[in-house]
Amino acid sequence: MLASLSLRNMKRQLSEYKIYWLSLIGVVALMYAFNSLIVSPTMQQLFSLFAESGNSDIGVIATLFSIVIVFALGWFVSYMMDFILQRRSKEISTYMILGVEKSDICKMIFKENTLFGLLALIVGFGFGILVSKILENFVLNLFNFQESLLDLLSIKAVGLTCIEFCIVYIIALIKTDRKVQKVKLIDFLNYSRSNSSVHEHQSRAGLIFLLFSVVMLTLSFYSFAGTKQTVTNITIGAVSAMLGLLCFFRGFVYIIHEIFNKSRKWKYRGSHLVTLRMFLSKSEKMSFSLGVISILFTCTIVCIGMTNAFYQVMEKAVVMQPFDLAIVHVGENGDYSQYSSFLNERIDVSSQYSYCLYTDKSTRFTDTRNHLLTEYWNRAAKAVSVNDYVIAENQHDAFMKYSDYCNLRAMLGLPQISLAEGQYIIHCLPYLKDTFYANENLQIKNSTLAYSGICTEAFSQYGGYGNGQDFVIVVPDHYIENMEVMYSLYVVQSKAVIDMSELENTFPQVRPLNSNVVASGENGYTTKILDNGDYYYTGKLASTPTSQAILIILPLCYLSLVIGIISIVILAVQLLTEVKTIKRQYNVIRTLGNEVFALEKMLRKHIFLYFTQPLVPALVVGSFLLKAMSYTLFVASYDVPIFDNLTTLIAFVILSALLIFALIYFLYVFITSQAMRKEIIPMTLEK
Template sequence: MFCKLALRNVTRSLKDYAVYFLTLTFGVCIFYIFNSLESQWCMQMLAQSAHYIVDTILILMDVFSVFVSVVLACLVLYANTFLMKRRKRELATYFLLGLPTVKVSLLLVLETLVIGLLSLGAGLLLGVLLSHGLGLLTMSMFAFYPAGESFGLILSGKTIVKTVLYFGVIFLVVVLFTGLSVSRARLIDLIQGGRKNEELREPPLWQSVLTFLLGVALLLIAYTMLLVRGLLYIDPLFFLMLALGTLGTLLFFRSLSGFLLRLVKVRKGLYYKGLNMFVLRQFNSRIHTTYVSMTVICLLLLLAIGVTACCVGLNHTIGATTDASAPYDFTIQNYSGDVSPTDIPALLTENGFDAETELTATRSCDLYYNDAGITVPGQGSSDVVISLTDYNALMALQGRAGLSEESLPQLGTATLVTGFSGVGAYLVVDDATAATLSVRRQIFVGNFAGDPQTAETALTAAVQSQGFAQTGSYRLDTRLQIYLENMGTKILVLFMGLYLGLVFLVTAAAVLALQQLSQAADDQKRYAVLARLGAPEGMRDRAVFTQVFLSFFLPLALAAVHSVVGMTAANAVISVVGQVDSVQSSLVTAALLFVIYGAYFLATYFGARTVVRGNGLRTR
């Protein structure tokens, strides 16, 4: 009987509390997607040349997963508290019928178990499908992938077990809290749970204005400290800045409990239009006790926007450095070239790699030790020098313009340029000056004539052969190797940022949605009174829309302002290593907000509208 009753209650809960079920499902889905990265093709590819980056990604994923599980546990507990609040009179009915506390707790445990299993199954199924989409996304980020290879759905048994374990612990905690709340419940409180109204205490206008101005002043101080000091100085002033920003946000929302209502009252036409007076007074009474949660939601949205935008912007910067650091398919350096120079192309051919047929656009040249007198005023110096002729030849291989001898400064100075593939920055001097310097090492660069992966494998085998080892000390850097290292960093930044950004965004949206549905259930009788007074259904629906809109987009608006200031400071740091693609990061962040936050907003509006019409959250 208990199982049948629990299943019946869960079925009704899935219909009435769709936001709760979807949030649990989405939490499981996100957890599975980002913990199944080990099975993705991109990670297996990176492990071939940059296994240390793969290990770093997996370790950070484990650490982040613990943090995410704590966040999701708090979210599930909050959602469960919401469900318990809506079912107070149902629980009172069970007690009045003589059902003991132990059996009521057992019934709720069974319901929690059913909900957990349903959301876990749906979340894992969705996670498997979306992880395939994530795999295709990461594959598209690579400039190459094995030809003819198919990429089907990947089912990670290890990740499934991990997800079940983490969420099993979460639901165990939920069961314990549910049993504790039922054991402490008093019958009179359960019966009168829906009759407690919040007292509307309208603060004096001067107090609201003063609170608002103080909050804005604290925010401006925090903004100024952030822009002037930057993000890199972690000291007591940094934490003071965070405290001022948080307190300013709290005071801003606290002042709305009287400031917004008084402000609209001045405009009589707007205040008395439709049901605006009713909506504003309802919003005013709610924000008196919800300004703390609105502050938390605003900060969560700030983290979601900031983390997502920064990771996408930095991801573009990291990707743009690949061509600069690896302009050729390969670079071979003979560190013994100063004492035992060799013919590197001939040596390759002797050790099984035909340089004539396998390579194209090659160049051999020497690097020299710098003379103490060769410097670049205002730019510094370098230990490595290259002749003008060799430099222009290397630039020609890249399709770039070289330098003329007239463009070089007088003897004793040089031009400092960026290096390539393990060489670093070096000085360019005229050929006559280079001839007076001692050879430091030999370099041989070029591009592959055929498939880069096949050619790199053969080239690596030749350089690592005994024939090379007997003639000197060599280092091989390939574009593919450097590319994979950069891609590893790129994926690390992108995945970590998206993981946290999505969790923060879903948490903020879910908390808001559950909060608004709960308030809509409390307002059901008030909307029924409006209906009896003659307010048409369309007007009541617009009132619900306005209430939900204010609750969703006021925290979002302030979070957007926070994020603009934060991104300005973050871009100042990122721009040191490269150009930040602010347009791309803004578009991606806006798209995620539009899809996820907008979906929760619409779901909440339609759910709240159904509730106030009397067809939603029923008292069982």
């Protein structure tokens, strides 16, 4: 009998608590998608490549984010089980009055929740496969991979997700079981009484909370207002904003209550009295909870926005380093034939080329760049100097043969550029275009070359050891004859991830060009070349901004969606607890002669006011916080002004975060409103 009763109750829970069940499915889908990407062989290969480049924190970061998610999910499941238990208090007390043993009631509830969770887990895996494919396409498009990253169903990811979910769910089940064992019959009977009581906010302490909130929020906005953001400013602003939001709703309810009492004429017009009465009574009881929920909303908006910001940083790094692999050797032209043979035997190499960069020891263009960068660093308050940024091997103007330039453009699929005898071309990062544009004639030995044009396509020029550091001067081949070789390069384009660990094991002289390891070089500049006899590799996936950004993007996106879903569901559940009270009040209003459409209008107003209350402060504070944090990230990620229009980019980050959060938010608002209308309006019509 209890088994059939458990099955019936589980089906009823699926109907009554759709919002909870759907959210549980969404969280399981996100957990599976994240785990499947992390454990995939290709991503593991990428992470090992990042580790070889000096960024070995992916395991730690993934573990930390997983722990945070497990704790958040555990609290969410425990909260919802407790909520459902309270909603069923009369039903459970009836079982107890009829003589059903507590142990049998516990078994019944345990079976119901187990079936409920098991069904959510199974359906969640189905949606998780879809979400994992979306994440896979994101990574494939970003790095231009041709091969698939994930299997249709990852056994490792399924096992890891089951372990995480079961730990959370079993602990919540045990807590619920203990609660039922300890709670007395009178406590179950008092649950509904305590939930249905309505209190009127009368405390003058609300004014103090409001003043404190205004001070904290003002301090927060002042901290975010400056153009030169520091970690200290952002921390002060974030803490002030959180404290301000926490106290805001206590004071806000007080002010609304005072205005409501003084505006007698407006108060008794239409349905204002009923709507605001219900709104204020609910808000007064939830003032602290609304503050916490608004903080969670703010965190969600910031996490979504910063995910996009980190993506912009990573995308820029991938674009600026168009070659999948680059091996550099300082000094004479290196012999790369053995590496070419090694790669051709193991992967599908699309194209490859080796060449040299040269210098005549002049610094005319270098000095112009250094002056421009010094002004930029001063404006951005960056603690960077010319000696910090410029590497020793790139301290002079870099030159390239026109024939090499044409071959490299062909490798990258760029249109060819003509160069006449006695002319030169500048290829540079976009921030130098206006400075180098229409430059004067170039003097090389006894020859004078005229300026022919300037190109700014992605050409592996950021960070040094590429095609110049920020710029390279392209001249006809014969002008290079008497110049000194700066370093030689071997570049590769491939359709697959290159396993650099195998290359290092085969050739001990090949080492990663680690951005975190530098040594003192010539004329006070730094160098990453620790041994001139060795060969050093870098490339699209090994660049520092790429590895640092991808370490954050996936976990941050994962965390933002989970926190967003949990906080919105908690808010919706708090409103659903008042369904019986609202239903009783609407029945009275219906008895007094109000039409159904008037009741529906009142219900829509009530839902709108309730969901708008924590949303608006979160949107405002989240936008300011996101503006400051994204600006700091964009400026700190690169030592040169890489992004063309920083204001537009920051606006895009903020608006996209608000839009994504709003879509998720209003989806839950719609589900909640439909659930309330279904439970309240039909009952009213029957009366």
